[in-house]
Amino acid sequence: MSTASHSAPEPAIVIDNLTKVYKTRDGAGKLALDHVSFDVPRGQIFGLLGPNGAGKSTLINILSGMVKKTGGTARIWGFDIDANPRNAKNSIGIVPQEIVFDPFFTPFETLENQAGFYGVPKARRNSAALLRAVHLEDKANAYARTLSGGMKRRLLVAKAMVHAPPILVLDEPTAGVDIQLRQQLWAYVKQLNDQGVTIVLTTHYLEEAEQLCDRIAIINHGRLIADKPTRELVGMATEKVVQVTVDRDLVEAPMHPRFEKVELTGGRVLSITYAKDKANAGDVLSAVQSMGLQIVDVVTRDPDLEDVFLNLTAAAA
Numbered sequence: 001m002s003t004a005s006h007s008a009p010e011p012a013i014v015i016d017n018l019t020k021v022y023k024t025r026d027g028a029g030k031l032a033l034d035h036v037s038f039d040v041p042r043g044q045i046f047g048l049l050g051p052n053g054a055g056k057s058t059l060i061n062i063l064s065g066m067v068k069k070t071g072g073t074a075r076i077w078g079f080d081i082d083a084n085p086r087n088a089k090n091s092i093g094i095v096p097q098e099i100v101f102d103p104f105f106t107p108f109e110t111l112e113n114q115a116g117f118y119g120v121p122k123a124r125r126n127s128a129a130l131l132r133a134v135h136l137e138d139k140a141n142a143y144a145r146t147l148s149g150g151m152k153r154r155l156l157v158a159k160a161m162v163h164a165p166p167i168l169v170l171d172e173p174t175a176g177v178d179i180q181l182r183q184q185l186w187a188y189v190k191q192l193n194d195q196g197v198t199i200v201l202t203t204h205y206l207e208e209a210e211q212l213c214d215r216i217a218i219i220n221h222g223r224l225i226a227d228k229p230t231r232e233l234v235g236m237a238t239e240k241v242v243q244v245t246v247d248r249d250l251v252e253a254p255m256h257p258r259f260e261k262v263e264l265t266g267g268r269v270l271s272i273t274y275a276k277d278k279a280n281a282g283d284v285l286s287a288v289q290s291m292g293l294q295i296v297d298v299v300t301r302d303p304d305l306e307d308v309f310l311n312l313t314a315a316a317a
């Protein structure tokens with residue numbers, strides 16, 4: 001019995017105390033996920049970020065059933081991955097990090113085979129429309145091995161959607177994909193999201209995550225260190241940077257109590273980091289002038305996700 005129909009639907013994904021220890025030869029074990037808990041709200045584009053080896057793929061592979069968790073629980077679209085693995089699996093489409101295809105099937109056959117694997121009846125298959133959506137209609141009957149890297153990746157996205165899951169997970173989908181194809185891929189992902197598909201993606205491109213994601217979770221060394229709406233996360237930056245060009249060549253960057261950090265990035269260009277709560281750009285410029293330097297040019301840069309990411313991951317290291 002369930003009262004779910006009377007209350008708000010549960011989040012697309014609920015992860016609770018998820019833990020993974022890989023077996024290692026020395027017997028010590030590798031803790032890849034350490035009691036990670038977070039929810040992915042329905043209808044969002046959710047970014048899962050973290051440095052190399054943080055545990056992102058492990059988490060996604062647990063959701064897809066490829067890696068066995070050591071502890072904790074995960075629910076996908078209301079289905080517990082242990083109690084209801086079939087429904088959990090049917091609710092999610094995964095675009096893996098590694099490109100794996102049978103090279104002798106054509107893109108059309110690849111999609112048909114995958115649909116068959118998920119038990120999608122012939123009448124409800126839409127392989128041709130999926131190929132069109134990822135701009136591969138003219139490659140429908142080519143061997144998969146003849147596709148470029150970017151084409152293969154787009155085919156993987158189509159393959160993940162054959163059973164029309166409510167959730168699409170993309171693990172580093174744009175690694176090695178050129179900028180134009182990246183934009184096409186994101187346009188398609190956004191289109192799916194507009195149609196109601198919840199998106200989870202891992203990426204190393206922070207700028208991309210900042211532009212695309214409604215919410216971002218950051219994992220570092222297997223631990224969750226942030227989980228916030230993107231705007232709030234970017235707002236957590238405590239430092240700002242101002243680039244000042246002065247009127248003469250310097251040999252060394254002059255430090256000042258108002259500065260958190262100063263670097264000489266060109267003969268006459270100083271990159272000055274200051275704490276937002278202790279100083280403002282005016283204070284910083286006065287400090288430069290007080291050292292007998294004339295200011296020729298000033299460029300300020302707003303903090304972005306990269307600043308926050310570096311701060312958080314450095315603090316948690």
Ligand SMILES: Nc1ncnc2c1ncn2[C@@H]1O[C@H](COP(=O)(O)OP(=O)(O)OP(=O)(O)O)[C@@H](O)[C@H]1O
Binds near residue numbers: 022050053056058
């Ligand atoms: N099969 C395995 N056996 C032992 N250790 C593993 C195994 N798979 C992953 N690890 C380790 O677990 C940690 C997390 O790896 P994971 O691949 O989940 O990280 P990631 O965040 O996805 O990194 P990347 O961005 O580089 O893909 C790493 O230290 C990795 O070396």
